[in-house]
Amino acid sequence: MKKSKRINMLDKKMKSNFCPQKRLASAIAFSLSLVVLPAAAQTAGLVDVYKMARDYDPRLAQAKAQYQADQQQLIALEGGLRPQIQADLNYANQSSIRNASDIDTTDLSLTLNQSLYQHELWARIDQSELALTTSELALKTAEQDLILNVTEAYFAVLLAQQTLKLFQSREESDRLQLESATASAEVGLASQVDVLQAKSNYDISKSNRINAENSLDIAQEELQKITGQALDQLKTLPIQTEFAPLQLNLSDIEKTAQMQNLAVQTANTQAQIAKQEIEVQKSGYWPTVSLQARINDTSYDRVGSSSSLQDNTRNTISFNVSVPIYSGGSTDANITAARFQSQKSLEALRDSKNQARVNARTQARNIQRGEVLIAALREAVKSNDAFLAAAEEGFKVGLKDLLEVFSARSNQVNARKNLIEALHNQVLNQLRLEATLGDLSEQDLQQFDQLLRTLAE
Numbered sequence: 415m416k417k418s419k420r421i422n423m424l425d426k427k428m429k430s431n432f433c434p435q436k437r438l439a440s441a442i443a444f445s446l447s448l449v450v451l452p453a454a455a456q457t458a459g460l461v462d463v464y465k466m467a468r469d470y471d472p473r474l475a476q477a478k479a480q481y482q483a484d485q486q487q488l489i490a491l492e493g494g495l496r497p498q499i500q501a502d503l504n505y506a507n508q509s510s511i512r513n514a515s516d517i518d519t520t521d522l523s524l525t526l527n528q529s530l531y532q533h534e535l536w537a538r539i540d541q542s543e544l545a546l547t548t549s550e551l552a553l554k555t556a557e558q559d560l561i562l563n564v565t566e567a568y569f570a571v572l573l574a575q576q577t578l579k580l581f582q583s584r585e586e587s588d589r590l591q592l593e594s595a596t597a598s599a600e601v602g603l604a605s606q607v608d609v610l611q612a613k614s615n616y617d618i619s620k621s622n623r624i625n626a627e628n629s630l631d632i633a634q635e636e637l638q639k640i641t642g643q644a645l646d647q648l649k650t651l652p653i654q655t656e657f658a659p660l661q662l663n664l665s666d667i668e669k670t671a672q673m674q675n676l677a678v679q680t681a682n683t684q685a686q687i688a689k690q691e692i693e694v695q696k697s698g699y700w701p702t703v704s705l706q707a708r709i710n711d712t713s714y715d716r717v718g719s720s721s722s723l724q725d726n727t728r729n730t731i732s733f734n735v736s737v738p739i740y741s742g743g744s745t746d747a748n749i750t751a752a753r754f755q756s757q758k759s760l761e762a763l764r765d766s767k768n769q770a771r772v773n774a775r776t777q778a779r780n781i782q783r784g785e786v787l788i789a790a791l792r793e794a795v796k797s798n799d800a801f802l803a804a805a806e807e808g809f810k811v812g813l814k815d816l817l818e819v820f821s822a823r824s825n826q827v828n829a830r831k832n833l834i835e836a837l838h839n840q841v842l843n844q845l846r847l848e849a850t851l852g853d854l855s856e857q858d859l860q861q862f863d864q865l866l867r868t869l870a871e
Contacts, residue, residue, distance in 0.1 A: 534697035649866035671774035674852035698745030
């Protein structure tokens with residue numbers, strides 16, 4: 415009896431195992447346990463995108479390579495101040511048929527040359543140090559440019575995405591309006607003019623949506639060009655974002671820009687390089703002094719010869735002084751040319767300071783007016799939302815015509831788009847001002863990155 419019961423249970427278990435549905439479910443479960451599913455795409459923030467671009471950007475890589483090359487160039491020039499040691503080996507064979515002699519001569523020498531005074535070398539080293547400073551400034555400029563490029567491309571994508579959503583919403587509203595007008599015209603509650611007007615606005619909304627899709631594709635391509643990666647999910651700047659008001663003193667900003675702006679610093683360093691070139695060319699008037707120490711060992715290997723040549727070792731120490739006397743006037747011409755180049759670089763420095771001052775004032779005013787503009791656009795959004803609701807309600811009861819509804823809807827979309835763009839521009843203007851002041855860094859991005867939110871938040 416017990417045996418029969420166990421047989422029945424085993425039979426049920428086997429039937430259960432051979433059930434097609436259960437076998438398929440078991441197979442799927444087993445397959446899923448073996449497959450590592452990719453993690454959900456993470457929404458990228460401003461700092462995330464900047465880090466991608468920093469590792470990918472070719473111009474930043476070029477600036478880094480140039481800085482490292484200039485470092486090595488300075489080391490190479492400084493090597494001229496250190497002792498130069500050289501070893502020479504000379505082997506000669508002298509045969510004489512008449513004397514039936516054969517002499518092998520081996521001459522080994524070790525020479526040390528030490529420059530004691532060389533005006534051009536010292537001037538070149540000072541110039542190379544300034545060139546290294548220029549490369550460092552170029553690297554910082556490339557970093558600042560990358561931050562601005564990333565931010566501009568990032569917010570261009572955000573603006574394109576949000577504009578597309580606004581036009582999609584408007585297109586859907588216009589489509590429903592067209593369907594309503596068509597249905598009303600069929601029962602005699604609306605004229606054919608209302609239908610044509612509704613269709614006209616719907617077609618315009620559809621074309622705006624298509625243009626917005628194209629703009630989004632272009633913006634995403636530009637961002638991918640900077641980062642080397644396709645980024646579909648970005649954190650967004652909520653329309654309710656409030657920026658802390660900035661107290662900007664235009665006079666202080668101007669002074670800071672004229673001193674710390676990277677373009678100004680670069681022009682100032684280049685002016686110093688041009689001035690140092692005058693000293694380089696003046697080296698044509700100065701003597702050069704060097705010390706040479708030499709050990710020379712000469713040995714002879716004689717076969718069938720009675721020569722009196724003897725092995726010997728000689729030690730020599732000498733001071734060498736070289737004084738230029740006349741170079742055909744080329745030294746004077748080179749010095750004059752260097753002075754003109756120095757004058758040119760000073761004018762470039764003056765122009766750079768003026769440009770930095772203008773940029774600083776412009777960006778500070780953009781920020782000040784941006785705060786007022788955002789406040790005004792917030793009110794415009796509220797008033798246009800209210801007007802659209804009133805126009806739609808008035809149309810239902812016959813107090814408003816269809817054209818007023820479409821106009822109110824268009825104004826609502828434009829007000830929201832303008833507010834979004836103004837918020838983005840406020841971020842960009844603050845970063846541009848920091849760049850003009852020579853103080854833009856990743857830390858500035860982090861402050862604005864904290865304001866961004868994912869769509870689910």
